[in-house]
Amino acid sequence: MPSIILLLFFITFIPPVFGFSENYMGLSTSLVTIGGITIDDNLIAPFIDIENITSQFGIEVSFTELITYSIGMVVYGIFIWNFYRFLARREMIPLGLKKYQTDGKKATSIIAYIFKYVIVFPLVVLVWFVVYSTFLFFMAPDIPKEQVFLIVISLVVTVRISAYYKEDLAKDFAKLIPFALLGIFLTSNIFFTPKDIIERAYDFIPFLGKIIGFVIYAILVEAILRILFLIKRKIMPSVDEKLEEKIEEQINEKIKVHVEKIEEKHEDLEKKIEKETDDIEKKIEKETDDIEKKIEKENSSSKEEEK
Numbered sequence: 001m002p003s004i005i006l007l008l009f010f011i012t013f014i015p016p017v018f019g020f021s022e023n024y025m026g027l028s029t030s031l032v033t034i035g036g037i038t039i040d041d042n043l044i045a046p047f048i049d050i051e052n053i054t055s056q057f058g059i060e061v062s063f064t065e066l067i068t069y070s071i072g073m074v075v076y077g078i079f080i081w082n083f084y085r086f087l088a089r090r091e092m093i094p095l096g097l098k099k100y101q102t103d104g105k106k107a108t109s110i111i112a113y114i115f116k117y118v119i120v121f122p123l124v125v126l127v128w129f130v131v132y133s134t135f136l137f138f139m140a141p142d143i144p145k146e147q148v149f150l151i152v153i154s155l156v157v158t159v160r161i162s163a164y165y166k167e168d169l170a171k172d173f174a175k176l177i178p179f180a181l182l183g184i185f186l187t188s189n190i191f192f193t194p195k196d197i198i199e200r201a202y203d204f205i206p207f208l209g210k211i212i213g214f215v216i217y218a219i220l221v222e223a224i225l226r227i228l229f230l231i232k233r234k235i236m237p238s239v240d241e242k243l244e245e246k247i248e249e250q251i252n253e254k255i256k257v258h259v260e261k262i263e264e265k266h267e268d269l270e271k272k273i274e275k276e277t278d279d280i281e282k283k284i285e286k287e288t289d290d291i292e293k294k295i296e297k298e299n300s301s302s303k304e305e306e307k
Contacts, residue, residue, distance in 0.1 A: 076135055076182060084174035087128060087156070090163045090229075092121065117222065125156060125218045129211055132178065137204050139185040145207055153214040157221050164225050 086092065133152040140148065155177055162170035 080178045087159050088163055088170035088174045090167055122215055122219055125215050138200055156218055164229055
């Protein structure tokens with residue numbers, strides 16, 4: 001009952017809000033009974049007709065289209081949020097190759113390296129390229145289709161180049177540019193009908209064949225960056241590497257000192273055990289001699305008694 005009373009209270013404000021005239025009571029009406037109370041269905045119609053509820057606020061978009069846009073923005077944000085940090089890492093796919101190098105398993109290291117940069121990296125670029133170009137294709141209908149692919153591949157290459165300089169800069173590129181485009185889309189008053197979406201999809205399909213060329217271009221750029229990075233590492237080791245080497249030397253030195261101490265203690269323990277063993281053996285020999293002498297003495301005394 002309290003909810004019904006509250007509804008009746010707000011019903012008095014519905015006519016001026018939704019533009020009903022003061023003579024709306026003179027119109028033909030039908031009545032609806034809710035909880036034993038009869039209400040004019042014209043008053044609750046705006047709340048029942050969900051599909052056209054947005055029209056009450058002066059928006060010429062259906063409720064379904066509004067929900068679709070909201071879900072689309074959420075999916076777009078989730079994709080960018082989860083993918084930009086992955087794309088902005090210098091070591092995009094950390095496979096732990098150092099353990100193979102230290103174990104002397106060069107063949108395993110080479111196979112893992114090839115798998116990383118020849119198979120996995122192209123797939124990652126392909127997924128990013130297809131998904132993001134699809135979003136941009138629908139978000140920016142005024143941009144020519146060729147430029148959509150150019151923007152996406154430029155973003156991918158920019159992020160990868162920045163990752164070899166500073167990963168934080170690469171993260172900013174990979175995150176801010178897509179979200180800036182989303183902001184432009186939201187303020188451009190662009191809305192699609194299902195028919196528009198189908199037409200854009202048909203226009204997008206013929207360009208999918210060109211994606212392989214863009215992916216190959218990204219692979220070549222990544223290969224050049226990786227080679228230059230390895231050369232730089234050989235000529236000028238990074239501060240992190242020097243620090244790691246210094247820490248490793250300190251750890252090895254400490255381990256060496258501890259091992260020497262353990263060996264000294266082990267030697268002292270062995271000497272102590274040998275000494276105690278010798279003492280025990282001497283004690284046993286002495287006790288054995290005493291017992292033998294005692295037995296001999298008893299035997300000799302018994303012979304004298306017999307005589």
